[in-house]
Amino acid sequence: MRHPLQHLRGEAIRSLRSEGVQVDVLGEDLQSKIFEGALKSCLNVNAPLLYRSAFHVPFSVFKYAMTLDGKIATSSGHASWVSSKQSRVRVFELRGRSDVVIVGGNTVRRDDPRLTARHGGGHVPVRIVMSQTLNLPEEANLWNTSDAYTIVATQRGARKDIQEKLARKGVEVVEFDFLDPREFMEYCYDRGYLQVLWECGGGLSAPAISSGIIHKIYAFVAPKIIGGVNAPSPVGELGMVHMSQALNLIDREVELIGPDLLISGYLQPIPDLSPMIPSADTTLALDPTVSPYDADIIFFYKTWDPYGALSNFSPHPLQMPDGNGDCTTWSTLEHYYQANKFWRVNNPLAKEFIQQIKYAKSPEEAARLGRKLQRQHPDVVRDDWEDAKIDVMYEALKCKFSTYPHLNAMLRSTAGSVLVEASPHDLFWGGGRDGEGLNYLGRLLMKLRSEILEETAVTAGVK
The missing domain is CATH 3.40.430.10 (Dihydrofolate Reductase, subunit A)
Known part of the structure; x- marks a missing residue:
C-alpha cells in the first residue's frame, strides 16, 4: 500500500520499480475481491503509521x-x-x-x-x-x-x-x-x-x-x-x-x-488515507494517461489563493433550505454547513443558534460560532450529525458549483490533479500540516468534478 503521507507517497514504490522489482499496489494494480484479505492485512500491519498520520x-x-x-x-x-x-x-x-x-x-x-x-x-x-x-x-x-x-x-x-x-x-x-x-x-x-x-x-x-x-x-x-x-x-x-x-x-x-x-x-476504525480520486474508467473526460496517484497536487485554503474559490469560505451566496423546508440565502457555504448542525432539533436553542450562524458577519465568524456552540451545547446538536455531515457538505458543493458557471469551469480545469484543502488544523476536511489529514473536502470536490466531467462528456456525445 502507498504511504499515507502525501509527500512520501509513491517514492518507495518508484524506487523499487526502477530497480526492476515487481510491486503490486493493493487497490490499484490488484483490485479483485480476492485481494480484500491482503488489503486488510496491509491495513493491520500499517495501523500504527495510519493512525499517527490521521490523528x-x-x-x-x-x-x-x-x-x-x-x-x-x-x-x-x-x-x-x-x-x-x-x-x-x-x-x-x-x-x-x-x-x-x-x-x-x-x-x-x-x-x-x-x-x-x-x-x-x-x-x-x-x-x-x-x-x-x-x-x-x-x-x-x-x-x-x-x-x-x-x-x-x-x-x-x-x-x-x-x-x-x-x-x-x-x-x-x-x-x-x-x-x-x-x-x-x-x-x-x-x-x-x-x-x-x-x-x-x-x-x-x-x-x-x-x-x-x-x-x-x-x-x-x-x-x-x-x-x-x-x-x-x-x-x-x-x-x-x-x-x-x-x-x-x-x-x-x-x-x-x-x-x-x-x-x-x-476501538476506532483504521483510517483510510488513500486519496479519493476519479479513475479514468468512470469519466470519459479524464486523461487516461494520468496516474491518479502520481498526479499534480492543487492546494487551496485561503480565498485569495489561485484556487481559493474552492474553499467553503469563498464569497458565493447559496440558495439552500433553512431547516424548515423553506429556501433561503446563505452568505457562504460555511454559514450553511455550520447551521446544519442544529437542524430539526426539538430545542428552542437550536433555532436561536441557526439564526446566529446565518447572520454571522463572515464565514470565519460562522465557523468559529458553529464550532463553539457545538462544543458548549452538544445536547443541541442533531443526533445524526457525524453521519450526515458529509452528505450536507456534498449537497452544498453541488449547489455552489451549479449556481456559478465560472466556478464550475474552474473545477473542471483541475481534471487529472489531486485537490487538497491545505488547512493545517482541520484533519477531517483538510489535508493537515504534513499531509496527515483526511482531506474530505478535497475528496468531495474530486467526486463532484468526476460527475461534472461525465455529464459534460455525455452531453457532448449527444450533440
Whole structure:
C-alpha cells in the first residue's frame, strides 16, 4: 500500500520499480475481491503509521490480563500471575514492537514492574510512568536505567525532592501544567513515537479511553475466578449509565493462547488515507494517461489563493433550505454547513443558534460560532450529525458549483490533479500540516468534478 503521507507517497514504490522489482499496489494494480484479505492485512500491519498520520498521536494499544470475573488482581492487590506463561510471551512480543510502555503510579507501587521485552536483545521500548502527584517509591525496578530508558511524566511543581532523586538515577522527569492522556500523547507524537503500549490499571486506562487516544485492545482472559468486591478491574469509571453507551470493538479476533483466551479489536476504525480520486474508467473526460496517484497536487485554503474559490469560505451566496423546508440565502457555504448542525432539533436553542450562524458577519465568524456552540451545547446538536455531515457538505458543493458557471469551469480545469484543502488544523476536511489529514473536502470536490466531467462528456456525445 502507498504511504499515507502525501509527500512520501509513491517514492518507495518508484524506487523499487526502477530497480526492476515487481510491486503490486493493493487497490490499484490488484483490485479483485480476492485481494480484500491482503488489503486488510496491509491495513493491520500499517495501523500504527495510519493512525499517527490521521490523528497526530501515536497508535495506542491497551493491554490487560483479567480473570473470568473481570479482575486484574486480588483485593489485596496481588496480581502475579493472572495469565499464563504463553500469554506473557505474547506480551513481551507486543512490547518489542512498541516504542513506549506506559504505566501509572499505582502499578509502580503495587507491582514494581520491569517492563522490559525480555526477548534477549533487539528493540527495548522506553518505559513511562504517568503520575500527577509523584507519590512514587524511591527505589523501584523502573529506576534502573541500565535495563531501559525511563521517563516520569508529572504535573508542574510536584514533589521536587522525588524529581531530584529520580534525575540522579538517570530518570528523565517531564512536567506538564496539567497531565492528561491526550496532551501526553501529543507530546509523545512530537518525540517521534509511533506505537504506545498501555499496561496501566483502571485509574489511568479510563481517562485514556475517555480521551479517545486508545485505538486497540488486547484482553487476555484467564480461566480463573478470584472474586472480591474491592478487587480491581481493568477499566475504571467511564461515566456510562446505559448499556447502549458501551464501547464496542470492531474487527475482533479471538485466539486461544495456552489456557487463556486473547480477545483483540479496534476501538476506532483504521483510517483510510488513500486519496479519493476519479479513475479514468468512470469519466470519459479524464486523461487516461494520468496516474491518479502520481498526479499534480492543487492546494487551496485561503480565498485569495489561485484556487481559493474552492474553499467553503469563498464569497458565493447559496440558495439552500433553512431547516424548515423553506429556501433561503446563505452568505457562504460555511454559514450553511455550520447551521446544519442544529437542524430539526426539538430545542428552542437550536433555532436561536441557526439564526446566529446565518447572520454571522463572515464565514470565519460562522465557523468559529458553529464550532463553539457545538462544543458548549452538544445536547443541541442533531443526533445524526457525524453521519450526515458529509452528505450536507456534498449537497452544498453541488449547489455552489451549479449556481456559478465560472466556478464550475474552474473545477473542471483541475481534471487529472489531486485537490487538497491545505488547512493545517482541520484533519477531517483538510489535508493537515504534513499531509496527515483526511482531506474530505478535497475528496468531495474530486467526486463532484468526476460527475461534472461525465455529464459534460455525455452531453457532448449527444450533440
